[in-house]
Amino acid sequence: MSFDKKHLLGIQHLTRSEILSILDTAESLKEISRREVKKVPALRGKTIINLFFEPSTRTRSSFELAAKRLSADISSFSKTSSSTVKGETLKDTVLNLEAMQTDALIIRHSASGTPHFLSTFCRSHIINAGDGTHEHPTQALLDAFTIREEIKRFKGLKVVIVGDILHSRVARSNIFLMNKMGANVTLVGPPSLVPSNMAQLGAKVDYNMDRAVKNADVIMMLRIQLERQQKNYFPSIREYRKLFSLTPKRFETAHKNAIIMHPGPINRDVEISTQLADSLKSVILKQVENGIAIRMAVLYLLLGGKERDFTD
Amino acid sequence: MKEKIKARVMDARKIKRAFNRMATEITERNRDPNNLVIIGIRTRGVHIAKRIANLIKEFDNIEVPVGILDITLYRDDFSELEDKHVVKKTEINFSIENKDVLLVDDVLFTGRTIRAAMDSLIDLGRPKTIQLLVFIDRGHKELPIKADYTGKSLPTSRREKVKVKLKEVDNKDEVLITEPGGIE
Amino acid sequence: MTLLIKNGHVKDPFSRLDKKCDILIKNKKIVDIKENIKEDDHKTVDASGMIVAPGFIDMHVHLRDPGQEHKETIETGSRAAAAGGFTSIACMPNTVPVNDNSGITKYIISKAKQKASVNVFPIAALSMGQKGQSLTEIEDLIDSGAIAFSDDGMPISNSQLMRRGLEYAKELNTLIIDHCEDLDLSSNGVMNEGHYSYLLGLQGIPDYSEDVMVARNIILSEKIHARIHFAHISTRGSVELIKSAKDKGIPITSEVTPHHLFLDDSLLTSYSPELKVNPPIRTKHDNESLIQAVKQGTIDVFATDHAPHSPDEKEVEFNEAPFGINGLETAVSLILDKLVNKNIISFNRLVEMFSCKPAEILGLNDKGKIKVGADADLTIIDTQKKITVDVKNFFSKSRNNPFQNWELKGAPVMTIVGGKVVYSLLK
Numbered sequence: 001m002s003f004d005k006k007h008l009l010g011i012q013h014l015t016r017s018e019i020l021s022i023l024d025t026a027e028s029l030k031e032i033s034r035r036e037v038k039k040v041p042a043l044r045g046k047t048i049i050n051l052f053f054e055p056s057t058r059t060r061s062s063f064e065l066a067a068k069r070l071s072a073d074i075s076s077f078s079k080t081s082s083s084t085v086k087g088e089t090l091k092d093t094v095l096n097l098e099a100m101q102t103d104a105l106i107i108r109h110s111a112s113g114t115p116h117f118l119s120t121f122c123r124s125h126i127i128n129a130g131d132g133t134h135e136h137p138t139q140a141l142l143d144a145f146t147i148r149e150e151i152k153r154f155k156g157l158k159v160v161i162v163g164d165i166l167h168s169r170v171a172r173s174n175i176f177l178m179n180k181m182g183a184n185v186t187l188v189g190p191p192s193l194v195p196s197n198m199a200q201l202g203a204k205v206d207y208n209m210d211r212a213v214k215n216a217d218v219i220m221m222l223r224i225q226l227e228r229q230q231k232n233y234f235p236s237i238r239e240y241r242k243l244f245s246l247t248p249k250r251f252e253t254a255h256k257n258a259i260i261m262h263p264g265p266i267n268r269d270v271e272i273s274t275q276l277a278d279s280l281k282s283v284i285l286k287q288v289e290n291g292i293a294i295r296m297a298v299l300y301l302l303l304g305g306k307e308r309d310f311t312d
Numbered sequence: 313m314k315e316k317i318k319a320r321v322m323d324a325r326k327i328k329r330a331f332n333r334m335a336t337e338i339t340e341r342n343r344d345p346n347n348l349v350i351i352g353i354r355t356r357g358v359h360i361a362k363r364i365a366n367l368i369k370e371f372d373n374i375e376v377p378v379g380i381l382d383i384t385l386y387r388d389d390f391s392e393l394e395d396k397h398v399v400k401k402t403e404i405n406f407s408i409e410n411k412d413v414l415l416v417d418d419v420l421f422t423g424r425t426i427r428a429a430m431d432s433l434i435d436l437g438r439p440k441t442i443q444l445l446v447f448i449d450r451g452h453k454e455l456p457i458k459a460d461y462t463g464k465s466l467p468t469s470r471r472e473k474v475k476v477k478l479k480e481v482d483n484k485d486e487v488l489i490t491e492p493g494g495i496e
Numbered sequence: 497m498t499l500l501i502k503n504g505h506v507k508d509p510f511s512r513l514d515k516k517c518d519i520l521i522k523n524k525k526i527v528d529i530k531e532n533i534k535e536d537d538h539k540t541v542d543a544s545g546m547i548v549a550p551g552f553i554d555m556h557v558h559l560r561d562p563g564q565e566h567k568e569t570i571e572t573g574s575r576a577a578a579a580g581g582f583t584s585i586a587c588m589p590n591t592v593p594v595n596d597n598s599g600i601t602k603y604i605i606s607k608a609k610q611k612a613s614v615n616v617f618p619i620a621a622l623s624m625g626q627k628g629q630s631l632t633e634i635e636d637l638i639d640s641g642a643i644a645f646s647d648d649g650m651p652i653s654n655s656q657l658m659r660r661g662l663e664y665a666k667e668l669n670t671l672i673i674d675h676c677e678d679l680d681l682s683s684n685g686v687m688n689e690g691h692y693s694y695l696l697g698l699q700g701i702p703d704y705s706e707d708v709m710v711a712r713n714i715i716l717s718e719k720i721h722a723r724i725h726f727a728h729i730s731t732r733g734s735v736e737l738i739k740s741a742k743d744k745g746i747p748i749t750s751e752v753t754p755h756h757l758f759l760d761d762s763l764l765t766s767y768s769p770e771l772k773v774n775p776p777i778r779t780k781h782d783n784e785s786l787i788q789a790v791k792q793g794t795i796d797v798f799a800t801d802h803a804p805h806s807p808d809e810k811e812v813e814f815n816e817a818p819f820g821i822n823g824l825e826t827a828v829s830l831i832l833d834k835l836v837n838k839n840i841i842s843f844n845r846l847v848e849m850f851s852c853k854p855a856e857i858l859g860l861n862d863k864g865k866i867k868v869g870a871d872a873d874l875t876i877i878d879t880q881k882k883i884t885v886d887v888k889n890f891f892s893k894s895r896n897n898p899f900q901n902w903e904l905k906g907a908p909v910m911t912i913v914g915g916k917v918v919y920s921l922l923k
Contacts, residue, residue, distance in 0.1 A: 012695075028382065028401045037435045042385035070385075089812055111813035112697035113767030132815070134697030169697060198694050300385075300399070 003301040007126040009115045010135035011176040019180060023145050026290070026297035032069055033292055043072035046103045046303050050076040051094070052129070053109040058264065059129050059138075062288070063106050066295035072103075072303070090114070091121065098124055103303055107131070112169075125302045133167045139263055140173035142294040144181065146287050147218055150259050154181035158255070160212050162188045162244060163222030163271060164233075165198060170263045171222060175201050188212045189244060192233040209244050216254045220261045221246055221271045221280075237270060246272045259283055315473060315490040321466060322487035330463040334445060335367035337461055342412060345372065347440070349411045351379045353429050354400055356418040359480045360447055364416065379404030381415075386428035408437040418476040420446040423457035448487060450474050498522045499915050500533060504543030504876060508550050508866040509844040510852045519548065521872040524914040529868060541922065543876050546909060549847045550866050551583025551873025553854040554824065556648070556673075556727055556751060556799035559585075559616070562603060563592025568804040568893050570604065573824070574612035576802070576892035578919035580824040581908025583873035584615035584863060589626065590649035596621040596632045598640035605641045613918040614911070615873070617643040617858065622661050622672060628654050631661055638670055643858050646673035648727055651709055653679055655716070662722040671857065673725045674713055676734070677775065681705035686815060688776040692761045698814065701776050707733035714741040717748050725857060726750035728801050730775040732785030739794045749857050751799040754830040755821050757786050759898060769810045769817035770898040773803070790849070791841055797857065798849045800827045804894030822897045825890050828875075829883055830899065832906025837879065851875070876910035876922070883907050 003021045011019075032040055048067045052060050060076060067074035077097065088096075094105065104125040107115050112132030119126050130136040144154070151157065159178050165171045165187050178185045185203035187194050199205045206212040213219060224240060234240050246260065260272070260280045264287075268277050322330070342348050345368070352361030358380050365378045384399040415429055426444060433439060447463035452470060468474060468489060475488045499521040506513045506529070513529070520528040520538065559573040568576075570587075577585045587604065589595035595604065601618045608616035620642035624630050626649065634645060645665060652658045652674050665672050682705040687693050689700025710726060714737060717724045729735065729750045741748050755773065760780045764771055771777055789795045803820025810817050828850070835841045855864025862871045885902045887895040911919040 025399055028399045031402065035436060039435065040385040041431070089808070090816075091811055109813065111815040113814045116767045117813055132697050166694070172695075172697060195694065197691060200691050201695060304385075 006302070007115070007119050008137055008298055008302065009119065009126065009128050011137045011140050011173045011180070012135065014137075014180070016180045019141070019144070019177065022141055022294065022297050022301060023148060025301060026141075026145055026293040029296045029300065030290070030293040032296070033289070038069050039071055040069070041071045042300055042304055043067070043070040046072040047101060048072050048074040048104045048106065048299070048303075049097055049100075049102050050074060050129075051097070051105055051107045052076065052078040053107075054130070056108060056130075058288070059108065062291045063129065063295050066292050066299055069292070070296055070299055072299065090117075094118055094122060098122060104299070127298060127302070130169055133169050133172075135173045135176075136169040137173050138291070138295055138298060139170050140177040141298070142287055142291045143174060143220070143261060143263075144177055145290045145294055146261065146283065147259070149286070149290070150283075151217060151257065154178070154183045157183040157217045158186065158215060159183050159218045159220065160186045160188060160216040161203075161220045161222065162209065162212075162246065164193045164224055165189055165222070166193045166195060167225070168222050172201070174220065175203050186212050186216075190234045190240070210250060210253070213246070213250050214253045217258055218261060219246060219251070219254060219258060221266075222263070223265065223267060224270055226267075241270055245270060246276055248273065248275055251276060261287065263287075314493070316493050317488050318472065318491050319489045320486055321489060322464060324485040327463075327485045327487070330447070331363055331367060334461045334463060335364055335371060338364065338414065338445070339368060339372055341460075344412070345374045345376065347410075347412050348414060349377050349379065349406060349408060350414045350416060351381050351404065351408075351433070353415065353417045353425060354380060354382045356476055356478060356481065357416045359478050360418060360445070361416040364414075364445065377406045379406065381429055381432060383425060383428040383432050386432045388424060388428065402432070404436065408433065408439045410438070410440045412441045412443070413439040414443050414445055416445045418447050419474050420444075420449045420457070420459055421452060421474075423453045423455035426457050427455055447476055448474050497915060498538045499872070499912070499917070500535060500538040500540045501543050501548055501874065501876070501912075502533070502535070502540055504546050504548035506548045506866060507843055507847055508852075509848050510550070510865040511867050513866055514844070519866065519874070521912075521915040524872050526866060526868055526870050526872050529866060541876075541910065541917070543910075543922070545878070546922075547843065547877045547879060548866070549875050549877060550851045550855075550864050550870075551911070551913065552581050552828065552850040552875045552908075553584040553586075553858070553860070553864065554580075554582045554800050554802070554827070555586040555644075555797060555854045555858060557585040557587050557802045557824065558590065558804065558820070559587040559604075560591065560804060561607070562600065566806050566893070567809075570607045570616060571611040572891060572893045573802070573804070574608070574614045574616060576824040576890060578613040578911045578913070579891045579908075580800075580826070581828045581875045581877065581911055582614060582824065583875060583911060583913045584617065584860070586617040586619050586643055586858060588619050588646060588648045589621040594621050594626050595619075596624050596626070598633075598636050601637055601640040601642050614913050617641075617860075619644045619646050619648070619673065621645070622647050622652060623657060626650050628652060628657060631657065631664065634661075634664055634670065635668060638668060643860075644671040644673055644725070646675070646727070648673060648675040651675050651677040651679065655712060658713070658716055659720065662716060662720045662724070666720065666722040669859075671723055671725055671859070673727050674709070675727045676706050676709035676713065676729075678705045678708050681708070685776070686772060687764050688761045688778045690761060690779060692764055696764060696767070698764070701774075703731040703733055703778060703782065706731050706775055707737065710734045710737050714738075714746060714748060717741075718744070718746045721747070723747045723749070728753050728756065728775055728799070729786065729795060730756045730778050730782060732782050735785050735789045735794060739789070742794065749796045749853075751797040752786050752790060752795045753799060753801050753821075753823060754827050755823065755898065757783060757790070758830060758834055759783075763898075767814050768898070769812065769814055770821070770896055772814060772817050772819055773821045774819040787835070787840060790835070791845075796849065796853045798827065798831060799854075800824055802892075803896075804892055805896050806893065807895050810896045820896060822890070822892055822894045824892060826885055826897060826899050826902075828877070829885075829904040829907045832877070832879060833904035837905050843879070872912060872915040874912040875908055876912070877906065878909045879906045881905070881907045881909065
């Protein structure tokens, strides 16, 4: 059990053993959030900055609480526009913040590859909280943690991910993670949003929702961005709903202990019918609680203990 | 680093006698055994705690609750641990509010583990009292910490290591002193 | 003023020269080509062990002058060209303001006369402001010195405008160059669409956004019987279309850049903005197809599409970075190392594609050949010289070249423009 990387840039380059380290550590840390005094001194004196260039209250507060429960000092910066033209470049902004002697930077940005870009000139540990349409590693990790809690295994599980896969960082991270853990992934959605070549990432592609959902163990619904309809990715919400929404009838054909998951927030009656949305609510609440444990685990594994020398 | 055995200072029989003695001392000193809880520090402290609880049940027919404490998150001496990042679960399924807590560990050395354990306990609640049981006290304390119950006092040199082996984990009961050296 | 090039191996497929001999230059022209010309009191260059070729011409360069001189100027761009072995360059009109009128064209020519180390030929815009709506005054621009017409940076999307432009240009015997891209298909894309764009979460530009415009242009060229030159071809689809068109005798020509020949999209996993270019770096299959096309003569010309940007502009998130690769100072060595020294094409083919053909396509009748009476533009090459690319030593203001640290064998060692030595590594 080990975690030897300086940054968490994505799931793609993690080993199975590193993923298990994170999940196991999260399991041990989970109970801290249920104590009366929700704090341990593990990261006392560490300085962390939350750099959110995309609006997000959930993920940002989740990271904030995770850091505070480990006794780290954390500050949040949000900027709605990114670099150049409007003023300071991203590189300058980040270097200025680092000059405050930070230990870690948590970054969410609308441009894919931004955490990778930062890691080429930053001294601090970089944690990817979502970069463009590329990856959202802590989301996939908390999804995996929730699946492990509910179903207790990964190997051979049938995991179905439904929605706008092309533009989803949650989908990519989950595809990488499920593959590393031995689960089988099927991607479902309209052909414009699920190009068949995406199967090369490690999944099956199916445009027939009824067929795909049969016997599924885990059904991950992704949020559909309504603007995509304006760009002609699909003709109308009505058509989308008919073909791809998760209805009670479709859900009945899934495995009897199947769980539905959603990274939130839900478009009721678009991705999923109202009746199921309520039962989905309880898993979503679990996902949120597990999110804190996972983020605590990630911060602990990267920052806990003596600072190591990463000379590469 | 390869270690070689320097001496076997306790065998199964001596260990059994030490346990019986300590269990008796505990019940003698704790007038209200119903307010007692035992918390073992991972990993071997937990087994020692369970054995003590079983002996108390045998002697006085009282069920003393046992909890497991992981103090990795409270440590200040990471160099002591090999696998410093492995944090395991703390499992204390009862309240320690106003209780007489008996903290249990296998070896008392610098005292830093016990300091971390006390910090952790205080974050979990406010005990009435905290007593300390260690199986071996090997000297070289760096903090003002003293055990209330000791299995055996064992003067050692700094470079030596004390290994408390228990049936539950190591298949036999014995206490060894080892030192660096030995052939690969 | 005279200059004598002695002992070099002269290679010129146009004049069918392929032997060791001397060249005498007087008053900017080649006056004698034969073995053992007497030294007398001529200034002499000893080209022993080197190859002497007709001066190279890069017909696709962005000089950024006027308007964006922080990226490059006519002066610095021309020095970069000279260091790259080029004696003439044609510069694209997407300056600020756009070169769509005689004032800007004359400015470029006059500035080049004063400050440029090499010949600079302005390509004027085909549409006003490059907006794709109304034609520029083509005749006036030709009169002021424009050598060809293009909206490069942008495609000529409006087929009716392209038609009118072709009909008009044909009568004036001038050339239209098109940057082939369907802007709706490519919209918001930043790299080649394919496995890697899906992997990296970057918006992709499908290869057929180029193919559909190549096809349209081939049909227009055929129906109107007018010449069209395709800028920076990057896909195997384009290659197939161009080959069929040429087989039918349709008057189209095309160019390819070194980065499209030798780089593939798997490199983008580094998210390095140095690799962000339009048309994007495509797949290995496209590389292979383009190399075959070069070998078989389907593609006519090498051009760099030298697109300088200041280092600050490229050191940002991938999505924000401007498109463009700097190419003047590495092109010739790359072709020498990867194609000639690997025996994929002959040295003569290299000369054809860097010199003879561009001169022919642009109508520069006194260039692209070593012949008595031709302009004294020469490129001298050492095919064995080993270099390691180091952007820090570039003459260009820009550093956005993705070949940093590449070790290449073969390099230009002297560049002569109008009888004057403008760059030399020789003594």
